[in-house]
Each structure stands twice: as structure tokens, then as C-alpha cells.
Amino acid sequence: xxxxxxxxxxxxxxxxxxxxxxxxxxxxxxxxxxxxxxxxxxxxxxxxxxxxxxxxxxxxxxxxxxxxxxxxxxxxxxxxxxxxxxxxxxxxxxxxxxxxxxxxxxxxxxxxxxxxxxxxxxxxxxxxxxxxxxxxxxxxxxxxxxxxxxxxxxxxxxxxxxxxxxxxxxxxxxxxxxxxxxxxxxxxxxxxxxxxxxxxxxxxxxxxxxxxxxxxxxxxxxxxxxxxxxxxxxxxxxxxxxxxxxxxxxxxxxxxxxxxxx
Amino acid sequence: xxxxxxxxxxxxxxxxxxxxxxxxxxxxxxxxxxxxxxxxxxxxxxxxxxxxxxxxxxxxxxxxxxxxxxxxxxxxxxxxxxxxxxxxxxxxxxxxxxxxxxxxxxxxxxxxxxxxxxxxxxxxxxxxxxxxxxxxxxxxxxxxxxxxxxxxxxxxxxxxxxxxxxxxxxxxxxxxxxxxxxxxxxxxxxxxxxxxxxxxxxxxxxxxxxxxxxxxxxxxxxxxxxxxxxxxxxxxxxxxxxxxxxxxxxxxxxxxxxxxxxxxxxx
Numbered sequence: 001x002x003x004x005x006x007x008x009x010x011x012x013x014x015x016x017x018x019x020x021x022x023x024x025x026x027x028x029x030x031x032x033x034x035x036x037x038x039x040x041x042x043x044x045x046x047x048x049x050x051x052x053x054x055x056x057x058x059x060x061x062x063x064x065x066x067x068x069x070x071x072x073x074x075x076x077x078x079x080x081x082x083x084x085x086x087x088x089x090x091x092x093x094x095x096x097x098x099x100x101x102x103x104x105x106x107x108x109x110x111x112x113x114x115x116x117x118x119x120x121x122x123x124x125x126x127x128x129x130x131x132x133x134x135x136x137x138x139x140x141x142x143x144x145x146x147x148x149x150x151x152x153x154x155x156x157x158x159x160x161x162x163x164x165x166x167x168x169x170x171x172x173x174x175x176x177x178x179x180x181x182x183x184x185x186x187x188x189x190x191x192x193x194x195x196x197x198x199x200x201x202x203x204x205x206x207x208x209x210x211x212x213x214x215x216x217x218x219x220x221x222x223x224x225x226x227x228x229x230x231x232x233x234x235x236x237x238x239x240x241x242x243x244x245x246x247x248x249x250x251x252x253x254x255x256x257x258x259x260x261x262x
Numbered sequence: 263x264x265x266x267x268x269x270x271x272x273x274x275x276x277x278x279x280x281x282x283x284x285x286x287x288x289x290x291x292x293x294x295x296x297x298x299x300x301x302x303x304x305x306x307x308x309x310x311x312x313x314x315x316x317x318x319x320x321x322x323x324x325x326x327x328x329x330x331x332x333x334x335x336x337x338x339x340x341x342x343x344x345x346x347x348x349x350x351x352x353x354x355x356x357x358x359x360x361x362x363x364x365x366x367x368x369x370x371x372x373x374x375x376x377x378x379x380x381x382x383x384x385x386x387x388x389x390x391x392x393x394x395x396x397x398x399x400x401x402x403x404x405x406x407x408x409x410x411x412x413x414x415x416x417x418x419x420x421x422x423x424x425x426x427x428x429x430x431x432x433x434x435x436x437x438x439x440x441x442x443x444x445x446x447x448x449x450x451x452x453x454x455x456x457x458x459x460x461x462x463x464x465x466x467x468x469x470x471x472x473x474x475x476x477x478x479x480x481x482x483x484x485x486x487x488x489x490x491x492x493x494x495x496x497x498x499x500x501x502x503x504x505x506x507x508x509x510x511x512x513x514x515x516x517x518x519x520x521x522x523x524x525x526x527x528x529x
Contacts, residue, residue, distance in 0.1 A: 027440050034447035041451045042303065045461050046310045054309050186296040193302075197309040202301075 006104060007112055014115040024118045032121040035073075036129065039066045039192055055196040060136035064220040065194050067129035072215060074122025075157050076188065081181055082114040084164050088171045088180065096257060107250050111161070130223075145225045148232055152219040155239040159215060160188075162239070162246035169246075169253040191216045211238060268363055275368060279375025287379065294383050297335055303456050304328040317461040323487075326395040327458055330486040333387055334479055335455070336380045338418040342369045346429025347438050355524065366426060366517060373422060399487045409495045410485040416502040417482040420474055423509035430513060433520030454480020460489070474509070477502035 018024075043066060046052070047059040054062070087110045090096040099109050134141060141149075167180055190206055195213035198206055206213040218235050221227040283290065307324040310316055319327070346369070349355040358365040392400070401410045428445060432438040450456050452475035459470055459480045470476050481498055484490060490498065 027437065031440060031443050031447065034444055038447055038450045038456060042306055042457050045457050046306060046316070048316070048463075052310075052313060054313055180292070183292050183296045186298045189298055189302050190305075193306050193309070197305050199305075199308070202305070 003104070003108060006108070010112040011115060015117060018115075018117045021118075025121070028118045029121045029124075032070075032074075032125045035122075036066075036070055036125045039069060040129070055194065057194045057196070058137070060133045061220065061224060062194060063129055063133035063136065064223055065216050066192065067126045067133060068216040068219050069192050070122050070129065071126035071153070072156055072160065072191070073188070074119050074126065076160055076185070077122070078116045078119030079157075080161055080164050081185075082116050083111050084168050085181055086110070086114055087168055091171045091257065100254075100257075106254065107165070107247070111165075141223050142225055145223050148222040148227065149219045152222055152232070152235055155236045156215040156219065158243050159211065159239040162242040163210070165246040165250055169249045172253040172256045188212065194220070268367060271363060272371065275363075275371040276375045279372050280378060282372075283376045283379045290376070290379060294336065297332060299450075299455065300328040300331040300335070303331075317458070319458060319461065322395055324458075326391065326399045326487045327483060329387060329391040329394070330483045331455060331479065333384050333391075334414065334417065334482045334486060336384050337377070337414060338421055338479070338482065339380075340373050340418065340422040340425045342373065342422060342425040343428040343438065343442050345369065345372075346426070347432045347442075350429075350432040350524070359521075359524075366513070369426065369429075370422065373418075401485070401488055405492055406485075406488055406495075409492070409499055410482075413485040413495075413499055413502065414482045416499065416506055417478055419506040420502065420509060421478045423506065423513050424474065424478070426513040427509060427516055430516035430520045433516075433523055449475045449478065452476065453478050454483060459484075471501070474505045477505050 040063075043059065043062055046054070047062070050059055052059070057065070087096070090099060090110070096106075096110075100106050102109060130141075164184065167184060171180075187210075191212045193213075195203070195207050195217040198213060203213075214235065218227060218231060222232070304324060307316075307319070307328070308321050311319060311321045311324055346355070349358065355365070358368060361368070401407045424445070428438055428442050431441065435441075452459075452470050452473060454476055459467060459476050462470065477498075481502055484498075485495060
């Protein structure tokens with residue numbers, strides 16, 4: 001209950017900050033559309049012949065994966081990156097002290113410290129892509145399909161967040177991690193296409209070790225009603241396991257924190 | 263700042279830049295690891311070409327193309343726009359103005375002095391390319407090598423000058439980084455970094471021939487995997503160097519007009 005109230009306070013602070021920069025909304029919208037173009041243009045070219053089916057994915061179906069990629073990019077850039085970039089900053093400057101002194105869980109405080117609501121533009125763009133995908137497929141999404149897709153949205157977000165926490169924990173050991181965000185984003189680019197497009201070693205790495213590819217493929221399959229219940233359970237269980245691991249690593253590494261100024 | 267004194271200071275500037283590159287090597291490796299796009303795109307195109315070759319590209323052609331894309335990206339990368347934006351905001355540009363050297367020249371040397379380190383990274387990829395796709399793809403006649411060399415230099419020239427133009431805009435407007443973001447997204451689509459330009463429908467291709475994007479990355483890649491006849495390659499090269507000239511004039515003009523407005527914040 002107390003943490004919910006805290007979350008509300010933090011969200012309000014971010015919202016107020018965002019309203020100060022409301023002009024950004026007008027700029028971020030078109031930019032989000034342009035970046036959506038970088039995912040869509042290759043698909044348009046690859047599916048020049050509309051009847052093409054690549055590794056079990058038709059054009060409309062592949063569009064859904066792209067939509068999920070954009071949606072999760074929005075979540076990553078709007079809700080996960082900003083807070084965690086500021087943690088790295090705190091660690092480097094030694095100001096994490098002030099966070100640790102507060103009478104609440106440090107991981108909770110740092111993870112909710114900053115949101116960038118204007119990145120919601122990615123979410124709107126992705127909804128447009130979903131609509132376009134389903135129109136191309138001449139069908140409607142089913143209610144259980146959408147429900148399980150939403151469930152997977154939660155588990156994918158949790159997974160992304162845990163991967164980020166794991167990366168940030170590295171900042172306690174090696175302080176220079178400025179361009180870690182950039183690296184993380186470019187690794188996330190691997191989730192652009194359906195996981196079956198990958199072959200060999202890469203397929204193993206990005207589905208079994210770091211399940212990046214599944215984060216976008218599973219929800220798209222769920223929307224198409226072709227995800228097995230066992231995969232759904234696997235995704236949810238896997239993300240919970242990752243979250244637990246991230247929590248353990250975080251509590252261990254925070255023990256290594258030495259304030260920079262003392 | 264006479265031309266002679268500028269030229270005389272070039273070796274020193276390069277040495278400083280190289281030392282910097284060595285000092286920040288770990289950071290550079292992170293940047294290199296972050297160049298995942300060619301890999302991401304290869305996954306898509308190889309999956310597509312498994313169904314049927316597309317636009318004259320088979321699986322092996324795509325492999326050669328995207329390995330070359332990685333190499334070209336390493337060799338011609340430029341980050342002057344971010345640097346200029348940062349220096350204008352922080353006011354540290356004032357330090358550069360004090361030197362008896364044209365500031366734009368220092369951005370160029372900073373870029374170029376990273377080249378030796380980048381060659382070290384490129385070498386194993388090039389070896390892999392020769393083993394995986396065979397040397398047949400690489401330029402083999404002397405003329406092809408010369409064209410490839412000027413195409414790559416020109417590619418860097420276009421990217422660097424576009425960076426300077428956008429960087430100079432930091433002197434006029436506030437959000438140049440958003441502008442850079444928009445430019446990057448467009449360049450990703452039209453430059454051939456994601457989609458070989460030859461795969462676009464004809465009409466769009468004619469449009470792309472007139473835009474600067476293709477000449478930044480696409481053309482150096484195409485020359486690297488020798489997709490053009492010599493005559494075609496030369497005409498494309500001419501267009502590329504036209505863009506270098508146009509952008510050079512634009513960047514100089516923007517700089518002259520912009521710098522008179524510059525106020526060193528917190529100087």
C-alpha cells in the first residue's frame with residue numbers, strides 16, 4: 001500500500017516534468033513514425049510479393065511482431081531506461097547515498113524515479129501497426145488472444161526490466177558504463193523479427209539464454225491464437241525467474257557500493 | 263590560420279586523437295559491439311532469400327553485403343553532430359575557437375585519428391568475409407580498388423559533412439539532437455544500411471539516386487562487393503563527390519553565419 005502511494009508520487013513528479021516539456025510531444029510523434037518506418041520498410045521490400053510466407057510468417061503476421069517491437073521499445077525508453085540511466089549517474093557521482101538513506105527499498109526507489117511519458121508515442125504508433133496488420137490478415141483478434149497478449153506484455157516488461165537491472169548491477173563493479181544504454185538498445189534490435197528467422201547458434205542464444213527474440217514473437221503469436229498454453233506459462237515463469245535472479249544480483253552488488261566521495 | 267600552419271599541425275592533431283582512441287578503447291569496443299544492425303538485417307534477408315532469391319540477391323550475396331556493411335560502418339562513422347551539440351551547450355566550443363586552427367578541421371582529425379584502431383577491428387571481419395564468401399566479391403582490378411577507395415573516402419566525407427551541418431544548427435536552434443534522430447531514421451531506410459538500394463522499386467530508386475543518403479553507406483558497400491560495372495560505378499562516384507562539394511559549401515556557410523551568434527555559456 002505504502003509502495004503504491006510512493007509510486008503515485010513518483011509518477012506525478014515525472015508527469016509534471018513532462019508537462020513542462022510538452023513541445024517534445026509534437027516532435028516525438030513524427031520521429032516515432034520515422035523509426036517505425038525503419039522497421040516497416042524492410043518488411044515492405046521483403047514481402048514485395050504479398051503471398052510470400054517466410055519461415056511460417058506472412059506479411060500481416062510479421063507486422064504484428066514489428067508492432068510488438070515498437071511497443072516494447074516505447075516501454076523501454078519511456079519507463080525503464082530513464083530511471084536506470086540515473087542510477088548509473090548516482091553510482092558514478094556517489095550520490096546514491098541519498099537514495100540508500102531513504103526509508104524505502106532502494107531498488108524500488110531508483111526504478112521508479114523517472115518516466116518519460118512522451119515516449120508513449122511509440123505505443124500509439126504500435127497500435128496503428130496492429131490495426132494495419134489485422135486489416136491485412138482480414139480477421140479480428142479474439143478476446144482470449146488479446147488477454148494472453150496483455151499478460152505477455154507484463155512478462156516481457158518484467159523481463160526487460162530484469163535484464164536492465166542485471167546490466168546496471170555491473171555499474172557497481174565497473175563504473176564506466178555510459179554507453180550501456182546504447183548497447184542494450186542495439187541488442188534489443190534483435191527482437192525486430194520473428195524468432196524463427198534466426199538460425200543456428202544465434203537462435204539458441206536469443207531464445208534460450210537471453211530470450212530477446214521471444215519477447216516480441218510470443219505476444220504476436222498469442223494475438224494470432226497460435227501460442228500454446230505451455231509457452232505462455234513458460235514465458236511467465238521464465239520472466240519471474242529472471243526477476244528473482246535480478247533481485248538477488250542487485251542486493252549482492254549493492255553491497256559493493258562505495259560512495260565515490262568518501 | 264593560414265593553410266600552411268594548419269597542414270603543419272595535422273600530424274600532431276592525429277597523434278593526439280590516436281592517443282585518445284587508445285585511452286578510450288573499452289568504450290570503443292562497446293560501440294563496436296553495439297553495431298548489431300547488419301546482423302539483425304542479415305537475419306531478415308537470409309530468411310527471405312531461403313524462400314526465393316530477391317532482386318538478384320541470394321543468401322551469399324546478402325552475407326557479403328552485410329559483412330561489408332559492418333566494415334563500411336566502422337570505417338566511415340562520424341559523431342561530430344553530437345560532439346558539436348555538446349560543446350555548444352557546454353560552452354566548451356570557446357576553447358576550440360581560441361586555437362589558431364579552423365575548429366571544423368579539428369572535428370575532422372578527431373574522427374580520422376580513430377581509423378587505425380578501427381582497422382584493427384575490421385581486419386578479422388574482412389578475413390571472415392574472404393573465408394565465408396570468397397575473394398571473388400571484393401574489388402580485384404586496380405581500377406575497382408581505386409574506385410572503392412574514393413567511394414569510401416567520399417562516403418566518410420558525406421557523413422561527416424552532414425554531421426557538421428546538423429552540428430552547426432546547434433548554433434541556431436535548440437533541439438538538434440531530435441533533428442539528428444530524424445535524419446538517422448531516414449538515412450537507415452534510404453542509405454542501403456538496412457535494405458540494399460537495388461531491392462527498392464524502380465521509382466523509389468530513382469529518387470534515392472538524387473538524395474545524399476545512398477552515398478554515405480550504400481555506395482561504399484556496393485563498391486566493396488563490386489555490384490556495379492566500372493562505368494556505372496564511376497557515374498555514381500561522380501554524384502557522390504557532387505554531394506561532398508555541396509555539403510562542404512553548406513557546412514562552411516552555416517558555420518560562418520552560426521558562429522557569430524555563439525555565446526559561450528558559463529565560459
